[in-house]
Amino acid sequence: MYSVLPILRMVSKPLFGFVADRFRLQKTLFLVFQTIVMMCFFFIQFIPEIPKTTHISLDCDALTYIKKCNGGPVDDNMFGKLKAEGAITCQTVCVVDNAQFMGEMCAQWRTPQFCDPVIHLDPNTSLDVNFQSFLLMEHSVQVKNCLFFRVNKVVFDDSTEHTPYCSNLTSIPCTVHCSSMLVNDIIADAALGSSMLALPQFWALLVVLSVSMIAIASVTSVGDAICFSILGDKRNRYGYQRMWGAVGWGLMAIIAGLLVDAVSGLQVEKNYSPIFYMSAIFLLFDMLASGQLKYSQPAPSGSIVHDVKKLLIEPRIIVLLVWCVCVGLSSGFIRQFLFWHLEDLSSEVDQRWMKTLEGLLVGVQCFGGELPFFFLSGYILKKLGHVHAMSLVLLGYGIRFLLYASLSNPWWFLPVEMLQGITYGIFYSTMVSYASVVAPRGAETTVQGLVTAVHEGVGMSLGNLLGGVLYESYGGGQAFFIYSIMSIAIFFVHVFAQIYLKSPNLKVTENDYTAHYAAPKDAISIGQEMEEIH
Structure with a gap:
């Protein structure tokens, strides 16, 4: 299931990104897809339980x-x-x-x-x-x-x-x-x-998750494009905006974990009903806030398809996309199997507090990792540049997986989640800020959708599939160790690839835009330079 869903994200992001750019419908699609997400998430709870024979x-x-x-x-x-x-x-x-x-x-x-x-x-x-x-x-x-x-x-x-x-x-x-x-x-x-595949509950869940996945994918790519449009020449402040997403994510995860454990009591099976109502309420608030956004969507400068196609022949853009795939391999594995690994390691006492622990884990990821790194992302990118930031993300995953493979007490995973700041905070800021820099005028949503689609649709899909095979064959500890070795190996390959492609600035000029690949000192200042070119 989680090998198929990211492929839908891969297709829907650039598709609806193109529609949003071509017909100037960013805000309309932003609101419509938020409504769809709210409805899909809420109605998951009404899918009947799979009959279990014992x-x-x-x-x-x-x-x-x-x-x-x-x-x-x-x-x-x-x-x-x-x-x-x-x-x-x-x-x-x-x-x-x-x-x-x-x-x-x-x-x-x-x-x-x-x-x-x-x-x-x-x-x-x-x-x-x-x-x-x-x-x-x-x-x-x-x-x-x-x-x-x-x-x-x-x-x-x-x-x-x-x-x-x-x-x-x-x-x-x-x-x-x-x-x-x-x-x-x-x-x-x-x-x-x-x-399992013959059960109607499986297909009902797959359909609801598929629709919600398409909607979420479109919301995130269109939302990032809107954010950069509002920021204008202050693109380096994207991290300040994005960190509030980390605040909401972490805070609600902690509250949701506590609620599920509190409502479930001593029941063997957890009662997840509180989270469905929470998601509906907060997504409704989200829609009301989004409806108040005021900005002007730029008109396309030319042929969106032609401009993006020319961009994709850039060697460094190709390396960027491959990097997005490699990071997706790792992030997909963590999303689907970290909690599973925790529950495998847990004792009977831990099981009673498992959802609270998982909520706290997400809380540390957000408040101890993502929030400070999103806040500092502009400064970090200005000092390191996109190239070195990409290498840092891969190395961070290698260390993170090695720690997962070494620990046996699930509560000790909490401090490890501080690395989420490097592996997600720095990664996401690097990916979307660079996509915003290189995007042709009027094709911002298309390019945002493209890079995130490659990350999720190719990388995370393969990560989910490979992670499932490794987890099934070797168990959680060995699977995370194998992923650690893979991440460190990819880190060295990326470093050598960047050395091979190294140049002060690599440019391809077509029509009225110039695509830049930033050296370390120029990573953020290019945003203002691009505004002057436009």
């Missing part, structure tokens, strides 16, 4: 196990997490449909309610037996495609405890719902198997 068998012998076989084996990392769950309880409902098992329950379990001779004489009799199973997860066993969870004791509705022992191996079908979210996920997900 059918298992209760194998009763000298030792009794809950057995789950369909769905394939779990990896070593996940199996280690299962065994570390300790003692858990499972609400168990079994269909007792054979006299042998009824006899075992009567004689060995010492449950007199199953000693009625009438029950044993009628071969068509079946009983639904409801009890609590107490599992000792450290005794769990995996044999090929089957998982065995050791049952230590059972407790019936009358609060009587029994040892589940049978003189001969006997099995009955059951369904369970356990106090461990991890065990429930393993049992339920294994039951879905390859039938």
Whole structure:
């Protein structure tokens, strides 16, 4: 799903960017797509839950196990997490449909309610037996495609405890719902198997997310173009504007995490309803604020397609786009798998506060990382230039992934998120400011859409796909280590490529605009120079 969605962003950003530039509809599309985002996000909560089957068998012998076989084996990392769950309880409902098992329950379990001779004489009799199973997860066993969870004791509705022992191996079908979210996920997900694509809920979610993804992509690219248009010759102040997005993102993530945990209480499954109403309310405020924007959209200077096409033959622009793809590989992996990795590392205590931790994580990313670096982005770019800023982003990802691979306590991930300032704050400011500098007059939205589309549609899509394969094959720690090696290798390749292409200024002149690639000292001042050229 998250390999396909970025491709939609890749197509929609330049497409609607072109429409906004060609027909001068930036503000109209900005408001329309915000409305679509609000509606899509709010209605996600009404998609029915995917039916989860939790059918298992209760194998009763000298030792009794809950057995789950369909769905394939779990990896070593996940199996280690299962065994570390300790003692858990499972609400168990079994269909007792054979006299042998009824006899075992009567004689060995010492449950007199199953000693009625009438029950044993009628071969068509079946009983639904409801009890609590107490599992000792450290005794769990995996044999090929089957998982065995050791049952230590059972407790019936009358609060009587029994040892589940049978003189001969006997099995009955059951369904369970356990106090461990991890065990429930393993049992339920294994039951879905390859039938996921046949479920209408999957396709309903994919359609809603696809529409919202197209709308979000258009909002961000058009919004950046509007921002640079309002800033005029003060393009270096873009970071001051963008940091307020980090404030909203971080603040709401912290509040949302706390709300979800508070509303969910001790429930095994989290209640996410607060975030749907929060998103609707704040997106409505967003639309009201956007409607008050006043600015003048410049008219195209010539053929937008022709101007952008000439821009794309610039060697340094090609390097810029490749850099956007490489950064997208890394950012896509973090977005989709960092929280997953955290939950794999968490203990049962951590799980109760997991959404709060994840909210705090985003809060540190924003307030400790993005906000200060967006604020300082103009100064940093003026000192470093776009070239060195690009290299810094790649190195930052390499260090960040290496730390993810090394840590085992999820709470220690909080200080690591300070690196978000380099890997996202500096990256995003570099990407959009340079796109604004090189864009032909009247094609600002088209170029903004192009660079971000390459980053998200190609880079993040590949990152999601590759990350999924690596995570499935090696687990979170090894996957992040592999990404660390990749990022550092790409960093050195980028440095050598820039040395090869090094020149004080590389220019291609066509019609009435000049595309510049800034040396370090000129990275920001070019914005004012471009205004003079226009």
